[in-house]
Amino acid sequence: MDLIPIDDPADPRLAxxxxxxxxxxxxxxxxxxxxxxxxSAKVIGRAxxxxxxxxxxxxxxxxxxxxxxxxxxxxxxxxxxxxxTVAESTAGYAVHRGALAAMHRPELPSLEETVADARRVVIxxxxxxxxxxxxxxxxxxGLGADAVLIGPRCADPLYRRSxxxxxxxxxxxxxxxxxxxxxxxELLHAAGLHLAALALTPDAVPLxxxxxxxxxxxxxxxxxxxxxxxxRALEAADTIVTIPMSGGVDSLNVAAASAVALWALRPLDRVxxxx
Numbered sequence: 001m002d003l004i005p006i007d008d009p010a011d012p013r014l015a016x017x018x019x020x021x022x023x024x025x026x027x028x029x030x031x032x033x034x035x036x037x038x039x040s041a042k043v044i045g046r047a048x049x050x051x052x053x054x055x056x057x058x059x060x061x062x063x064x065x066x067x068x069x070x071x072x073x074x075x076x077x078x079x080x081x082x083x084x085t086v087a088e089s090t091a092g093y094a095v096h097r098g099a100l101a102a103m104h105r106p107e108l109p110s111l112e113e114t115v116a117d118a119r120r121v122v123i124x125x126x127x128x129x130x131x132x133x134x135x136x137x138x139x140x141x142g143l144g145a146d147a148v149l150i151g152p153r154c155a156d157p158l159y160r161r162s163x164x165x166x167x168x169x170x171x172x173x174x175x176x177x178x179x180x181x182x183x184x185x186e187l188l189h190a191a192g193l194h195l196a197a198l199a200l201t202p203d204a205v206p207l208x209x210x211x212x213x214x215x216x217x218x219x220x221x222x223x224x225x226x227x228x229x230x231x232r233a234l235e236a237a238d239t240i241v242t243i244p245m246s247g248g249v250d251s252l253n254v255a256a257a258s259a260v261a262l263w264a265l266r267p268l269d270r271v272x273x274x275x
Contacts (some may be wrong), residue, residue: 001071001077001079002075002077002078002245003064003079004079004080005081006080007083007086008086009089013078014058014090016035016055016056016102016226017037017058017090017100017102018090018091018092034104035053035104035105036103036105036159036163037100037101037102037103037163038103038163038168039097039099039160039164040097040098040164041063041066041097041098042167043163043164043168044057044070044099044142045070046168046169046171048073048074049166050171052103052104054077054103054104055077055080055101055251056079057071057078057080058079058080058082058087058090058095058100058101058102059079059080059081059082059098060082060084060087060098061081061083062098064215068267071109075209080119084134087100087184093110105106108175108176109174109178110176111149111178114147114174114176115149115188115191115219117146118146118174118193119146119216119218119267120144120160120218120266120267121148121193121219121220122140122145122147122148122219123149123178123221124218124223124224125151125153125223125230126151126153126154126223126224126227126235127155127222127223127225128153128154128155128224129186130156130159130161131165131255132225132253133155133156133157133165133166134161134162134165134166134170135166135255136254136255136258137157137169137170137173138165138166138169139258140169140173141166141172142145142169143259143262143263144262144266145173145262146173147176148173148175149176149177149178149184149188149219150175150177151177151184152179153179154177157170158170170220177188178245180232181230181233181234182235182236185233185235185236193218193219194216194218195219195237195239196218196219196220196221196238196239196241197221197229197233197240197241197266198241199223199229199234199237199242200228200242200250200251201234201240201242203240205241206242206243206244207242207260207261207264207265208242208244210241210265211265214265218265220258220262220265221233221237222254222257223254224254243257243260243261
């Protein structure tokens with residue numbers, strides 16, 4: 001490995017990792033620079049397994065062996081070896097998981113390619129909380145969704161918190177960005193998907209009734225906490241579905257709602273596949 005000891009958090013070679021808690025800086029750095037940050041050996045390993053290219057690693061000395069295993073196929077990638085103090089000063093938080101990797105962002109596939117053979121798709125509209133986005137990707141991976149589609153204003157799945165909460169499943173589930181409505185609805189219908197919107201409306205169909213005979217190819221639409229799906233998204237939907245609640249509670253957190261709905265709507269021929 002190309003091991004490079006660094007003892008100054010202001011070193012320009014650590015610029016990719018600096019001030020990770022500054023949301024404005026992260027948004028400027030990641031999309032414009034074509035990078036995202038992966039944290040922990042498990043997450044970095046999943047990113048590499050998905051074919052993503054590393055630009056560099058920043059590790060503490062006790063994690064060098066893990067870095068060596070991760071970068072066996074990338075011996076020329078620089079590995080910046082730092083103390084815990086330098087790591088925290090650089091990243092802006094205590095790096096408990098030992099390693100951070102600056103990764104090149106892959107080019108997103110087309111919508112048509114992403115959903116070509118999909119039977120269950122999750123659509124995230126305007127969900128700006130990175131924790132919810134990560135949790136929804138983890139649920140999608142664990143409950144058999146074939147793809148995730150995110151709207152133009154949805155939070156970035158490759159933001160560090162989203163990646164961490166997803167446990168790296170953002171690299172496992174195919175995903176891409178949608179255009180805005182109504183163009184998105186036209187493309188999804190042209191791809192042969194039935195659009196089911198999760199929403200609280202008087203004419204909504206209870207989830208259990210809808211799940212008794214679901215469409216073969218289905219896209220489940222979920223909106224932001226509080227506001228829910230936009231009127232234009234609801235106009236594009238073929239069916240509006242609700243999860244019946246009790247105890248005076250009208251709805252679940254969006255990540256929990258997506259998990260409940262995905263489990264209820266899983267294709268029956270996948271029941272024996274480890275859900």
